[in-house]
Amino acid sequence: MKTNVVEIDKTLYKAMLESFGKEILKEKINSFLLSAMEAQLEKYSREILKFEKKYGRTFNEFERMWDEGEIEEKHSNEVEGDFMDWEMMEMEKKEFLTILARVHHLRGQ
Numbered sequence: 001m002k003t004n005v006v007e008i009d010k011t012l013y014k015a016m017l018e019s020f021g022k023e024i025l026k027e028k029i030n031s032f033l034l035s036a037m038e039a040q041l042e043k044y045s046r047e048i049l050k051f052e053k054k055y056g057r058t059f060n061e062f063e064r065m066w067d068e069g070e071i072e073e074k075h076s077n078e079v080e081g082d083f084m085d086w087e088m089m090e091m092e093k094k095e096f097l098t099i100l101a102r103v104h105h106l107r108g109q
Contacts, residue, residue, distance in 0.1 A: 034103065037096050044093040051086045059090045 016025050048059070055062055065071050066083060073079050 034100070037100060041093060041096045041100070044089045044096070048086065048089050048093065051082060051089075054082070059086055062086070 016028075020028060051062075052058060057065075062071070062083070066074060071079060074083075
């Protein structure tokens with residue numbers, strides 16, 4: 001398997017290496033990264049659901065209404081901030097889903 005290099009704090013790496021050994025450490029780091037992405041994906045999904053409940057629509061619907069000037073008080077701090085946060089979460093969620101799909105595909109799962 002082809003590997004890539006990621007820098008880890010020397011003290012942290014040494015402590016983990018001494019505890020787990022090289023092969024198990026590799027497995028644990030890979031597992032940790034996947035788990036962290038899945039946890040972030042779940043967090044974004046929960047936050048997106050809050051926006052969907054608050055505004056009664058999906059982001060795509062909200063964005064269309066935004067672009068067409070149908071959102072009341074669209075330039076208020078709250079609504080504009082929600083729009084930017086919601087958009088960022090949607091983009092990040094899609095990116096994590098793409099990454100996880102690639103990993104599962106490459107692993108043949």
